[in-house]
Amino acid sequence: MGADVIEQVRSWLLARNPEVSAIGWDEDLIDSRLIDSLDFPQLLLLLEELAGRELELTPENVVAFRTLRGIRDRVLAASPGADAVSHE
Amino acid sequence: MDTTDVVETLDKLVADSTDHHYSPYTRFDWVDELAEEQWWMTPDLLTVAGTRHARELDEKVLMRLSKWESVNFFSLNIHGIRELLIEVTRRIHTRGFELPSEFFHRFLGEENGHMWFFAQFCLRYGGKIYPDKSLPVATAEEDAAVANFLVFARILVFEELVDHFNIRMGRDALLHPLIREVNQVHHDDEWRHIIMGRKLVGLLYEPLRERGDRELRERLDLYLRRYITASVQSLYNPTAYRDAGIPEAFAFREELLRDPARVAHHETFFKRVIRFLVSQEIITGSPFREAVT
Numbered sequence: 001m002g003a004d005v006i007e008q009v010r011s012w013l014l015a016r017n018p019e020v021s022a023i024g025w026d027e028d029l030i031d032s033r034l035i036d037s038l039d040f041p042q043l044l045l046l047l048e049e050l051a052g053r054e055l056e057l058t059p060e061n062v063v064a065f066r067t068l069r070g071i072r073d074r075v076l077a078a079s080p081g082a083d084a085v086s087h088e
Numbered sequence: 089m090d091t092t093d094v095v096e097t098l099d100k101l102v103a104d105s106t107d108h109h110y111s112p113y114t115r116f117d118w119v120d121e122l123a124e125e126q127w128w129m130t131p132d133l134l135t136v137a138g139t140r141h142a143r144e145l146d147e148k149v150l151m152r153l154s155k156w157e158s159v160n161f162f163s164l165n166i167h168g169i170r171e172l173l174i175e176v177t178r179r180i181h182t183r184g185f186e187l188p189s190e191f192f193h194r195f196l197g198e199e200n201g202h203m204w205f206f207a208q209f210c211l212r213y214g215g216k217i218y219p220d221k222s223l224p225v226a227t228a229e230e231d232a233a234v235a236n237f238l239v240f241a242r243i244l245v246f247e248e249l250v251d252h253f254n255i256r257m258g259r260d261a262l263l264h265p266l267i268r269e270v271n272q273v274h275h276d277d278e279w280r281h282i283i284m285g286r287k288l289v290g291l292l293y294e295p296l297r298e299r300g301d302r303e304l305r306e307r308l309d310l311y312l313r314r315y316i317t318a319s320v321q322s323l324y325n326p327t328a329y330r331d332a333g334i335p336e337a338f339a340f341r342e343e344l345l346r347d348p349a350r351v352a353h354h355e356t357f358f359k360r361v362i363r364f365l366v367s368q369e370i371i372t373g374s375p376f377r378e379a380v381t
Contacts (some may be wrong), residue, residue: 030223038311038318041221045326049338054327059224 005050006072012046025069051076091187094287098191101280103204105194108276112201115273123211125151127262128158133253135324136348138358141340149333156328158267159214161204161253164322167220168246169191169203173342176241191284198277209270215241218327234304237292241312244285248361249319251278286364293370312365313375320354321345 010023013034020034029035036044043067048055055075057065064070109227122128134150134157136142141149173196179185180192210217229235257263257274296304324344329337345349354376355362365371 037223038314040223041318041322044221045338045341049326054219055222056219057224062224 006068006077008044008050009046009071010068012043014055025072026067028066029068030066046070047075091291092374094187094291098188101166101284102194104192105191105198105277105280112205116205116208116266116269118208118212119264120236122155122264122266124155126264127151127154127260128264128267129154129258130253130256130262131160131205132353133157133256135344135350138342138353139347145334152331153334156214156331157323157325159210159216159251159331160218160325160328162210163218164269165250166203166210166217166224168250169206170220173199173203175243175326176261179236179239179264188284195281195284198281202277205270205273218325221322225239230281233292233295234308237289237296238310238311240285241291241308241365242315244289244313245316245319245358245361246283247278247282247285249357251275251282252357252360254278280370282313287363289370290368293368297369309371312371316358316362316377320357331356346360 013023013029014020016039017034023029025032027034044055044057047065061074064074097202098280112358131137131142131150131154134154136144136145136150136153139276145153176192176196176199180191180196187194207217219278229238254275258268258275263271296308324341326337326341329340334340355374358374362374366373
């Protein structure tokens with residue numbers, strides 16, 4: 001997964017939070033209120049578009065969606081398999 | 089607080105629910121299959137309605153889209169019902185909910201039935217239920233009175249949106265009789281839930297209003313207007329577009345959501361509940377007006 005992909009996620013978050021200038025790799029996106037439950041489905045759809053597949057969301061794996069590092073290393077890096085449905 | 093009016097309404101709703109009780113499991117004659125090439129949803133309720141795509145896409149594609157948007161609509165119902173079943177079950181026969189608990193029994197029974205027949209429809213004719221996109225562990229509201237109000241306000245917004253679609257589709261002669269019937273049967277129960285929902289939302293908001301906490305009221309106003317917007321966004325599902333054979337589904341969704349022609353449709357979907365929430369001074373106005381400016 002290219003660095004430009006995670007930068008698209010970062011840019012998307014920054015555009016929604018004009019008062020914020022930087023987001024750390026391990027900053028909790030929910031605790032820091034960069035995203036809340038009402039915005040979350042929009043983030044998930046963006047991630048699915050970038051990953052090129054549907055992403056399964058469970059109480060167990062949701063932690064990976066809460067930081068940019070988790071999104072880069074665990075959400076977007078995962079190859080399509082049992083927990084994902086390819087768009088193709 | 090005088091609750092005479094609420095008690096009278098509850099008694100009437102419980103009696104009506106008893107009079108119109110039915111088994112969801114035997115209520116419908118499920119056909120073996122529904123042909124893809126037909127209108128599964130009222131064309132004016134599709135997310136492309138009013139946009140150039142409604143004019144430019146081939147009718148076959150629009151019909152296929154109507155199939156997958158109807159599966160998406162019923163899938164959203166399933167996920168919405170799951171939340172309300174959990175939240176109402178959490179509150180039935182607890183302190184503060186003594187009055188509506190008898191009604192809650194009817195409500196939970198009816199909603200369980202609705203969830204079953206919506207799932208039947210999705211699985212029989214779509215082969216799947218679109219997954220829930222909401223955050224599995226939402227941030228908990230620590231103030232119990234605020235949490236109670238928000239739960240029933242969310243349920244009311246959701247039910248009013250769904251009911252608008254059910255009323256339109258329940259009487260749309262373009263649609264297959266089974267599709268009309270599923271929508272009509274849901275509406276026949278849902279009006280009771282909406283009447284009760286309005287009473288409860290009014291009742292639960294009153295103590296919050298009496299606190300005189302302006303910051304709290306502004307927070308609730310903003311949250312509910314954002315919740316209405318999020319509800320309308322959930323109708324635009326890229327997977328449904330892909331299933332209908334529409335390329336570049338995510339960009340297609342973004343384009344539709346930005347299209348000014350859609351604002352009037354969104355206003356219509358939520359007209360009743362926005363009017364109610366504004367009249368109660370719970371929200372300050374329509375979230376869609378801001379989208380235009």
